[in-house]
Amino acid sequence: MASPATQVDPAATPGAPLMEVTDLVKHFPITKGLLRRTVGHVRAVDGVSFTIGAGETVGLVGESGSGKSTVARLVLRLLGPTAGSVKFDGREIAGLSQRELTPLRRNMQIVFQDPVSSFDPRMTISSVITEPLEAQGISSGKQARDRAAELLDLVGLSGRDLDKYPHQFSGGQAQRIGIARALATNPRLLVCDEAVSALDVSVQAQVLNLLRKLQVELGLSYLFIAHDLNVVRYISDRICVMYLGRIIEQGPAEAVMTDPQHPYTRTLAGAIAADPRTGGGTRRVVVRGEMPSPSNPPSGCPFHPRCPQAFDRCSTEVPAPLPAGEGGRTASCHLLDITPTNGKAVR
Amino acid sequence: MHPQPLLEVDDLHVEFSTADGPVEAVAGVSFTVGAEETVAVVGESGSGKSVTALAVLKLLDGGRISRGQVRFDGKDLAPLNPKAMRKVRGNDIAMIFQDPMTSLDPLYSVGHQIVEALRLHRRVTKRAARERAVELLEQVGMPDPRRRLASYPHQLSGGQRQRVMIAIALACSPRLLIADEPTTALDVTIEAQILELLHDLQREYRTAMLLVTHDMGVVAETADRVVVFYGGQVVEQGPTAQVLRNPQHPYTAALLAAIPHPDSAKERQLPAIPGAVPALRDMPAGCRFNPRCAMAWEACTHEVPPLYELPGGRTSRCLLHREGGGSAVVAPPAPPLSAELAPAGPPLTTRKGI
Structure with a gap:
């Protein structure tokens, strides 16, 4: 690893990941009373590490409240982290000021779940797309408009749509515009936060195809957040599974989904409905209970109160990520750490 | 088959009725739900599935049944007064919705709302x-039911709120439960819990269910x-297993093919359906699916x-069946990743003013 003290030039570190997140923490204070005393913390993100390579898609999955959207906002520095490091292209961005961040922002963009509500209804599509170009001082006027037309073409719409308003488009078309806007500044990383979740099935497939086409053509990296595990599995090269602010398992997408090593990933994978074309009749594995609140996480392993395989050590000691297979797989589970000295037969 | x-x-x-004149959201829909049977109504946004469910209970806000009947136990509900x-x-008929937060009253405790029902x-x-409320909460799997009576909706998780809604819906042992996207807002593990709960309670209460969903799974x-x-x-x-294994309408086949599933080949595109769901005001002539259909002529x-009647108690609305039916309906194959993408379709407004 490069020395953390030096500001590394991207060209100088070939093969380095585009984004490197290390021990990222975000605690939100819980305040109470007139003086807004801090009475506790919501540990939304509690020590998360992962990397995204150039041209790679990393899927982030987990139940609501697991911290995946907070991670998305932290890596884009839409939120400041409590602790930890976020390196983009070898450069530390966790401590940068808003002013220092501005030139970096063109490299990292986000696509939201509901594009229509993220557009100003009184702005034409042309203004929606050229706004980031002007904000970044990349281009303006006719030049920016030409770029907007080019972008619409790229996402399967047409330059004829430039003077229309957001409400004139269907949900799928609006999401294409959201993607065009995010691509305006030629970013290298696109964060897709539930970007296809609100779309109809027939249209969702179109947008997934578009995202993959753009990745091949433009060499984009994606951080892809979605609650639909089949969607994440289809689009991702690697998957990180989050639970209560921690990544409890990560590795190549197929391996994680077909041969999960963490009991939580196993229950998550088991909770996916079967392919409907088999005709149904199969029931899913049902895991009991719900994810506890991140303001009052359990001791030890965050999953132990719901885990069918938990043993005494799980309630006292937080499991560290352990190697769990090829392709840099890790899983944070004491079951992977069973040795003659500390282990006991559990399975 | 069920007798009645x-x-x-x-x-x-x-x-x-809208500012631009009336629009028809549901255009001649017929189906039945037998006693203790579960019938799923599936479709995309704007397909009319939720409107149909609301029409059964006459909960149409700004809409009205302009033709046809809704018979419950042989008696038409359409002419009934409020x-x-x-x-x-x-x-007789109870309903649960996608978002329990909007159907539960935030000002009253859970117990109050069940007792009221x-x-x-x-x-x-x-x-x-x-006492019955405690019993109901226990049945829907609410932890610590007696203490929960005093809880307000905002103090509960999404899954727990949906459990409360189910408890209220079952309070009077209805013969038909209408569930409109009951698990859409929930996480996958909680969805599995709620579906299991609905299944168990349905058996116990011998309730029929009309399930409205967009999710083929x-x-x-x-x-x-x-x-x-x-x-x-x-x-x-038709019967679920047959329709899903061997769809007869090109739309059903294409919809099933467009869903990413564990075996979806990553080196291929998903077989998307081109274009968008048509707007109510802008229904295509002929077959409503024809502009997006790979098999249209x-x-x-x-x-x-x-609607053509097919063997096995099935029906399908497609001209492919005209010559006696049974012609193989196949979903379009998945194109390779490098192929041209399915077009986004023309903007929905292009026909305006023509």
């Missing part, structure tokens, strides 16, 4: 109603029969296909 269906929706038309309808709702339809004392898991909606019409219906653009 519990619910018969017969040639239902629903109209909404007072008579209130006796049906909650008592019970006392609206049954002559019971407050004390007895409270949920259909496969829960429904005896499935009714596929597109553009305000039924395009296909000239006749499909002007001839309205009827």
Whole structure:
């Protein structure tokens, strides 16, 4: 690893990941009373590490409240982290000021779940797309408009749509515009936060195809957040599974989904409905209970109160990520750490 | 087959009046739900599936049943006045919605709301109603039910709120439960819990269920029969396993193919359906699916296909069945990743003013 003290030039570190997140923490204070005393913390993100390579898609999955959207906002520095490091292209961005961040922002963009509500209804599509170009001082006027037309073409719409308003488009078309806007500044990383979740099935497939086409053509990296595990599995090269602010398992997408090593990933994978074309009749594995609140996480392993395989050590000691297979797989589970000295037969 | 269906929706038309004149959201829909049967109504946004469910209970806000009948136990509900309808709702037919937060009253405790539902339809004392409320909460798997009576909706998780809604819906042992996207807002592990709960309670209460959903996975898991909606019409219906394994309408086949599933080949595109779901005001002539259909030919653009009866108690609205039916409906194959993408389709407004 490069020395953390030096500001590394991207060209100088070939093969380095585009984004490197290390021990990222975000605690939100819980305040109470007139003086807004801090009475506790919501540990939304509690020590998360992962990397995204150039041209790679990393899927982030987990139940609501697991911290995946907070991670998305932290890596884009839409939120400041409590602790930890976020390196983009070898450069530390966790401590940068808003002013220092501005030139970096063109490299990292986000696509939201509901594009229509993220557009100003009184702005034409042309203004929606050229706004980031002007904000970044990349281009303006006719030049920016030409770029907007080019972008619409790229996402399967047409330059004829430039003077229309957001409400004139269907949900799928609006999401294409959201993607065009995010691509305006030629970013290298696109964060897709539930970007296809609100779309109809027939249209969702179109947008997934578009995202993959753009990745091949433009060499984009994606951080892809979605609650639909089949969607994440289809689009991702690697998957990180989050639970209560921690990544409890990560590795190549197929391996994680077909041969999960963490009991939580196993229950998550088991909770996916079967392919409907088999005709149904199969029931899913049902895991009991719900994810506890991140303001009052359990001791030890965050999953132990719901885990069918938990043993005494799980309630006292937080499991560290352990190697769990090829392709840099890790899983944070004491079951992977069973040795003659500390282990006991559990399975 | 059941001798007399519990619910018969017969040639239902629903109209909404808008500033630009009336639009028809449901255009001649017919299907039945037998006693203790689970029927899934599946479709995309704007297909008319939720409007149909609301029309059964006459909860149409700004809309009205313009034609057809909704018969419950042989009796038409369409002409009933609001007072008579209130006796049906909650008592004979209960409904649960996607977002329990908006259907629960934030100002009242959970216990109050269950007791209210019970006392609206049954002559019971407050004390007895409270005891029954505890029992109901226990049945829907609420942890610590007696203490939960005092909780307010915002103090509960999404899954717990949906459990409360189910408890209220079952309070008067309805014969039909209408569930409109009951698990759409929930995480996958909680969705599995709620579907299991609905299945168990349905058996115990011997309740029929009309399940409205966009999710074919949920259909496969829960429904005896499935009714596929597109553009305000039924395009296909039949026993779930047969329809999902061997769809007869090109829309059903294409919809099933477009869903990413564990075996989706990553080196191929997903077989998307081109274009967008048509707007109510802008329904294509002929078959409503024809502009997006990979198998459409000239006749499909002007001839309205009827519902053809197929063997095995199935129906399908496609001209492919005209010559005696059974022609193989296949979903378009997945194109390789490098191929041209399915077009986004023309903007929905292009026909305006012509």
